[in-house]
Amino acid sequence: MALLKKSSIWIAFLVALLGLPLLFDSILAISILNQMAIGIVFALSYNMLLGQGGMLSFGHAVYFGLGGFLSVHALMLIEYETMVFSILWIPLIGGLFGLLAGIFIGSFSTRKAGTVFAMISLGIGELIAASSLIFSSFFGGEAGISGDRTFGPTFFGFDFAQNIEIYYVAAVWAFIATLFTWLFTQTPAGRMANAVRDNPERAEFIGYSSRKVRFISFCASGMFAGIAGGLFALNYEFITEENLNAATSGRVLLMAYIGGLGYFIGPIIGAVVLTLMNSLLSNYSELWMLYLGIMFLLTVMFLPRGFAGFIMMHQVAWVRGNMKMLIKPYIITGIPALLFTACAIVLIEMSHTDDEVFHYLGLALNPASPITWIVILAIAGGAFYATKRSLIQLNDAWETANAIPKEEEA
Amino acid sequence: MAILSLIDVKKSFGITEIIRGVSLDIVEGEKHAIIGPNGAGKSTLFHLISGRYNVSAGSIHFKEQQIENKPPYEIARMGLARSFQVTNIFQRMSVFENIRCALFWSKGYGYSFWHLLGKQTELNDEAMHVLEQIGLADRAKFPSGELAYAELRALELGVAIASGSELIMLDEPVAGMSHSEAQNAVELIRKITEGKTLIMVEHDMNIVFDVADRISVLVYGEIIATDEPKNIRANSKVQEAYLGEVPSA
Numbered sequence: 151m152a153l154l155k156k157s158s159i160w161i162a163f164l165v166a167l168l169g170l171p172l173l174f175d176s177i178l179a180i181s182i183l184n185q186m187a188i189g190i191v192f193a194l195s196y197n198m199l200l201g202q203g204g205m206l207s208f209g210h211a212v213y214f215g216l217g218g219f220l221s222v223h224a225l226m227l228i229e230y231e232t233m234v235f236s237i238l239w240i241p242l243i244g245g246l247f248g249l250l251a252g253i254f255i256g257s258f259s260t261r262k263a264g265t266v267f268a269m270i271s272l273g274i275g276e277l278i279a280a281s282s283l284i285f286s287s288f289f290g291g292e293a294g295i296s297g298d299r300t301f302g303p304t305f306f307g308f309d310f311a312q313n314i315e316i317y318y319v320a321a322v323w324a325f326i327a328t329l330f331t332w333l334f335t336q337t338p339a340g341r342m343a344n345a346v347r348d349n350p351e352r353a354e355f356i357g358y359s360s361r362k363v364r365f366i367s368f369c370a371s372g373m374f375a376g377i378a379g380g381l382f383a384l385n386y387e388f389i390t391e392e393n394l395n396a397a398t399s400g401r402v403l404l405m406a407y408i409g410g411l412g413y414f415i416g417p418i419i420g421a422v423v424l425t426l427m428n429s430l431l432s433n434y435s436e437l438w439m440l441y442l443g444i445m446f447l448l449t450v451m452f453l454p455r456g457f458a459g460f461i462m463m464h465q466v467a468w469v470r471g472n473m474k475m476l477i478k479p480y481i482i483t484g485i486p487a488l489l490f491t492a493c494a495i496v497l498i499e500m501s502h503t504d505d506e507v508f509h510y511l512g513l514a515l516n517p518a519s520p521i522t523w524i525v526i527l528a529i530a531g532g533a534f535y536a537t538k539r540s541l542i543q544l545n546d547a548w549e550t551a552n553a554i555p556k557e558e559e560a
Numbered sequence: 561m562a563i564l565s566l567i568d569v570k571k572s573f574g575i576t577e578i579i580r581g582v583s584l585d586i587v588e589g590e591k592h593a594i595i596g597p598n599g600a601g602k603s604t605l606f607h608l609i610s611g612r613y614n615v616s617a618g619s620i621h622f623k624e625q626q627i628e629n630k631p632p633y634e635i636a637r638m639g640l641a642r643s644f645q646v647t648n649i650f651q652r653m654s655v656f657e658n659i660r661c662a663l664f665w666s667k668g669y670g671y672s673f674w675h676l677l678g679k680q681t682e683l684n685d686e687a688m689h690v691l692e693q694i695g696l697a698d699r700a701k702f703p704s705g706e707l708a709y710a711e712l713r714a715l716e717l718g719v720a721i722a723s724g725s726e727l728i729m730l731d732e733p734v735a736g737m738s739h740s741e742a743q744n745a746v747e748l749i750r751k752i753t754e755g756k757t758l759i760m761v762e763h764d765m766n767i768v769f770d771v772a773d774r775i776s777v778l779v780y781g782e783i784i785a786t787d788e789p790k791n792i793r794a795n796s797k798v799q800e801a802y803l804g805e806v807p808s809a
Binding site for chain 2: 334336342344353356359370
C-alpha cells in the first residue's frame with residue numbers, strides 16, 4: 151500500500167504519457183507530443199548538469215546531436231542489413247554514444263565549475279558543430295543524414311511507419327529516462343552533486359573529489375541527452391548540424407530555466423511549455439521567437455525559480471488553507487495584465503505587418519492610421535496602470551495568506 | 561604517541577612568508593589549542609594541515625603517513641576532519657542532507673549511483689543520531705541556509721564530526737556567539753570530541769583554558785611556546801606577544 155502511494159505519481163505520469171494521444175489525435179498533436187517526449191528527456195538531462203550539479207553548459211546539444219547522428223547511422227545499419235535489431239533499442243545506442251562523448255569531454259571539462267566550465271562547453275559546442283560540417287562522410291554536411299525506421303523487425307506487427315507508433319516508443323523511453331534521472335537524485339552520487347553545486351570546497355573536506363562528482367553527473371547527463379537524440383532520430387528519421395549547434399544548446403537551457411532549475415519537475419514543465427509555444431505560436435505569428443525571448447527575460451527577472459518555482463511558491467498558502475484569499479486578487483490583477491499583454495502584442499504585430507487591414511481578436515484594425523495606434527497605446531497605458539495598482543492589493547493578500555497564524559505565533 | 565607531526569613547515573604567498581618554520585607534535589587523544597594574535601597564521605596552518613593549501617617547505621605526517629600537498633579529500637578519508645571559521649555548508653540542502661552527505665564516505669558509499677538513499681536505514685538513522693547530538697534533530701528538514709547563526713555553527717560542527725574522524729580540527733568554533741551560546745557550544749564540543757584528538761583555533765581565552773590540555777602560541781608564523789595552560793599563562797614570551805592580554809583571562 152505504501153509502495154502504491156509512493157509510485158502513484160509515476161503511474162499517473164505513465165498514464166498521462168500513454169493517454170494523451172487518445173485525447174489529442176490529430177497529426178499536428180501527435181507531432182507535438184513526440185517533440186514533448188524528446189524535449190522532456192533532453193531538458194531533464196540538462197537539469198542534471200545545471201540544476202542538480204551547478205554546471206552551466208552552453209554546449210549540451212553536442213551529446214544530443216552525437217546520440218542522434220549515431221542513431222541515424224544505426225538506422226542505416228538496419229536498413230542495409232549489416233546488423234538487424236529492433237528500432238526500439240535505437241535510443242539506447244544514442245544514450246551509449248552520449249555517455250561515451252560525456253566520458254571523453256567530461257574528463258577535462260569538469261575540472262572546474264563556473265565560468266571555466268561554461269567557456270569550455272561553449273568551445274566544445276562550436277568545435278563539434280564546425281567539425282560536423284567538415285566531416286561530411288559521417289555528418290552529411292549541411293544536408294545532414296537520413297535513415298528509415300521501417301526496415302527493422304516488426305514488433306507485434308507494428309512496423310513504426312506511423313508517427314503514433316513512434317510516439318508510444320518515445321513515451322515509454324521518456325518514462326524510463328525520467329524515472330532513472332529521478333532515481334539518480336536519490337543516490338549518494340546524486341546528493342553529492344547537489345553538495346558540490348552548493349559548496350565544492352567543503353565537499354572535498356568530507357572526502358569527495360568535486361571533480362569526480364561533477365564528472366559522474368556530466369556522464370549521466372550526456373547519456374540521457376544521447377537518449378533524447380536517439381528519440382529525435384527515430385521521430386524525424388534525419389538529423390543535421392542544426393541539432394548539435396549552439397541554437398539547440400540554447401533551447402534546452404531555456405526549457406530547463408523557464409521550467410525551473412531547482413525542481414525535478416521544472417524541466418518537464420519547461421519542455422511542455424516551450425514545445426507548445428514552438429509549434430503552436432509559430433502557426434499564428436512569425437514573431438514567436440521574439441515572444442519566447444520576452445518570456446525568458448520576464449522569467450529570469452520575476453520568476454527566477456521558473457514556472458515550477460511559481461507553483462511551489464503557493465505551498466504555504468495551500469497548507470494553511472488560504473488559497474481562496476488569493477483567487478480574487480489574482481483575477482483582479484490578471485484581467486488588466488492580460489489586456490496589457492494583448493495591447494503589447496497588437497502593437498508589435500502592427501509594426502511588423504504589411505497588410506492594410508490587421509485582424510486581431512475579431513477586430514479589423516488599420517495599421518496605417520495614427521488613431522489606431524493612439525487608441526491602443528492609451529488602452530495599454532490604462533491597463534498597465536491598473537495592473538500596477540492591483541498588484542499592491544495582490545501583495546497585501548499574499549502577505550495575509552502566507553502570514554503565520556496568531557495561535558502558532560504564541 | 562603523536563597522531564599528527566609538523567616538521568619545519570613553511571608557507572609563502574608570493575614573497576610574503578606566512579608560516580615560517582612550524583614544528584609541532586599533536587599527541588593522540590589530547591585537546592590542543594592554537595592561539596595567537598590576528599594575522600599570526602593560525603588559519604593558514606589549518607589549511608596546510610587539511611590540504612587546502614600546499615606547503616612551501618617541510619612535511620606533515622598524520623598517523624605516520626605523509627599528507628602534505630595531498631588533496632583535501634584524501635586527507636579527510638584518512639580520518640582528519642575540520643570545520644571552518646566562516647560557516648561553510650551546503651546551503652541549499654536540508655540540515656539532514658548536510659549531515660548525511662558528511663557520512664557517505666565513511667559509511668563506504670563512495671561515488672555510488674546504485675544505492676537508493678531511502679533504503680539505507682542504518683545511514684539515515686546515523687544521520688539522525690548526529691543531528692540529535694548537535695541539537696538540530698527538530699531542524700532536520702529545514703533548509704540549512706535559513707538557520708539561525710548558532711544553529712549554523714552547530715551544523716558546521718556536525719558536518720565536521722559526522723564521519724567519526726579521529727582527529728578533529730575546529731577553526732574558531734564559537735566566534736560570533738553570545739556568552740550563553742558559546743557555553744553551549746563548548747559543552748557540545750566536549751561531548752562530540754570525547755575520546756578523540758582535537759585541535760582548535762580560538763580567540764576566547766576562557767574557552768581555550770577551559771578546554772585545552774595543551775596550548776601552542778603562534779606569533780608571526782612561528783610557534784613561540786607549546787605547553788600546558790598554566791605554564792603558558794606564566795610564559796613571559798607569550799605575555800609579551802599578547803601585551804598582557806592572556807593572563808587577564
